[in-house]
Amino acid sequence: MVISNLYTPKQIEVLKTVLRRKDWRLLINYGAVRSGKTVVDNDVFLMELRRIRKLADSLDVDEPMYILAGYSSKSLQNNVLQELTNKYGIEFKFDKHGSFKLFGVKVVQTFTGSIAGLGAIRGMTSFGAYVNEASLANEIVFNEILDRCSAPDARIICDTNPDVPTHYLKKDYIDNQDQNAGIISYHFIIDDNKFLPKEYIERKKAGTPSGMFYDRSILGLWVSGEGMVYRDFNKETMVIPHDKLPDDLTYYAGVDWGYEHKGTIVVMADDKAGNTYLIEEHTKQFEEIDYWIQIARGIQERYGSRIKFWADSARPEYVARFRREKFNCANAKKHVLSGIESVAMLMKQGHFFVVKEAIDYFLDEIYQYVWNEKTGEPQKLNDDVMDATRYAEYNQHLRVVAKPKAKPSYLR
Template identity: 70%
Template sequence: MGLTDLYTPKQIKVLKTAVTKDWRFMINHGAKRSGKTVIDNDLFLMELKRVRRLANAADVKVPMYILAGFSSKSIQNNILQELTNKYGFEFTFDKHNSFMLFGVKVVQTFTGTIAGLGAIRGMTAWGAYINEASLANREVFEEIKDRCSATGARIIGDTNPDNPNHYLKTDYIDNDDPKARIYSFHFSIDDNTFLDSKYVESQKAGTPSGMFYDRSIKGLWVSGEGAVYRDFDERTMVEEHIDLPPGANVYCGVDWGYEHKGSIVVLADDANGNTILLEEHTKQYKEIDYWVGVAKEIQRKYGKSIPFYADSARPEHCARFVREDIDCKYGNKAKLSGIEAVAKLIKQGAFFVSRDTTTSFFDEIYVYVWDPKTGEPVKINDDVMDAIRYAIYTHHHVTSKITTFKA
């Protein structure tokens, strides 16, 4: 069995560079499902064996190596479980969540928050593997880099693209100073030649246009430009009136407001996988009593058990809803992930709007645009957009336990 049976041409290029060049950083970046993590997982094993040889020469009994990821779940899913499935490793963890492999102590740290510093502060590391590197808190990333001070220590990283002004892009991937000894490789989804062609075709067809397509498919570090929901087509996605489909699943999104507008949206998922914006209630300068009345009317119309996914910024309002026997849950506010969830429905032609029961949706959808400086939507006239995002992303995509507010 040759290399071409195990790796794609891009992965072979990475592998050859790793074993023939002198490097400090090896960063593989680009599209989802493009093969970055697969080659980095194997490089991780190769690096542990190399570290053991270096430690033997230096008469070090237990060299330490940093395994970093956004969370314990991401390390488990992206690295450890994949290695178990591929090679049959069984990892035994100590009370600090570290494990031994090939005679090297692998210390796990989580880069999602500043708390990740605690696991590695003070240690001398012989190398590091940073998964999902662009999601790393910068202080934790820099600490990992500084801790890799043993002779010959090297750092592997993989990441999906982010804003082109991200520190990982500007300070590392784009750093062509030979003294920095940084090698980076860009991956697009087409670089993964082992993927089924129908899967690739489906991914390309179903990924929203613009920034999401450029990042997820092409693997480019780009900012958003123009309309956030550029695939929205009023000609095909809007009907004058849409009745509640039989057996549809109904849920709501809530964006609290006063000085700026507040909004409650009513959405329904039909049996064909479509999501329909059935109603939208948007008003300015309204107290919580008004919104309780709106929610009660929605309950009378669609059933008392429907969930309301609300902005957690006003916990007192959530508490009032709960006291009024309204099923109020905190909506997940992950901005880009939530926008992508909505944008995918729109791209797939699975999002529809009932015109006669909406008031501000059409005032917002066409002015909801990207801010090229921040990589996020401009924070103006976005109340309905936020309510829709909280509802769809939380109801469809968040698999962890949803926080129900306790009054």
């Protein structure tokens, strides 16, 4: 079989470098989503285990150890282990610590999302490591992984989507031009993946919000946001009169608690055509919980007693009070960038609308809702309605999708 039927030109370039260069220590494949980074890194991981077994034999090491690292157990299972099972039929047999043996190498799993990941690898001598979603790794854990890879000719593989340009992975490793460091990096864009249908790529580009999200997800660039967060918001087309609302709607609400800063409850609604509407906004400063209970009761009267309130978890006593008052209230998942991207995607696709008669502060906030270039997140100023809107939209549409037994080649 011709290798170009199995790998993209960018993946082949990576494989050639891995096989021909003997002096590399750290390989970082970074860039756009669906661009083929993890596919090639998974295969390099298997190649490395075979190399290590031969190296260990020459050193009379019975059981060489290797680190497999990822943000969480779930991300490692989805991105690495399940993919290898689907592609090659490998069945992993885990011990009580979550480690497994493959090709005569003991692979130790550790999770990089928090400092707790140190415990699994502290003190070990590793012949190498594979770090999935490396930009999400706690820096202390990442440095410990590098330190643990102290066996002869140990190598580290990383794949990642981009983050802010000041991220340690970009600043200290990708941009490190010192030849003695043994660092190789490859930049992937979505167009590098020739297995993706042209229609998929065109739709992905058209549906990805402008600015930072597009630059990272499509072009694979390490960029910070600039200017407005919601750059695709169009007041002329997205602010509509109440009489333009369709009749058959699904209602839900978002809550951002406040006192010194403004508190907000927004009511959102979805139609069957995939459009989302902000149909009520209640924003007040210096109000206690009793005030918000009265607002919520009015919302229940208008939209039904089981309407869902997605609430900021920062005030657990308020969430508990809402529940005692028999409101259908849940702690919102507060993933900032994911939530913003969810709302921004609706705007990009022309599926987000705001009822003109219903809003007080929405328009004031959306034009002041700007990126903090240092943190890569929005500035925490005049963001109460923005937060409540994000909590509602993101959590209402969050879905747990069952993973298929085998992923089609066009999704590599």
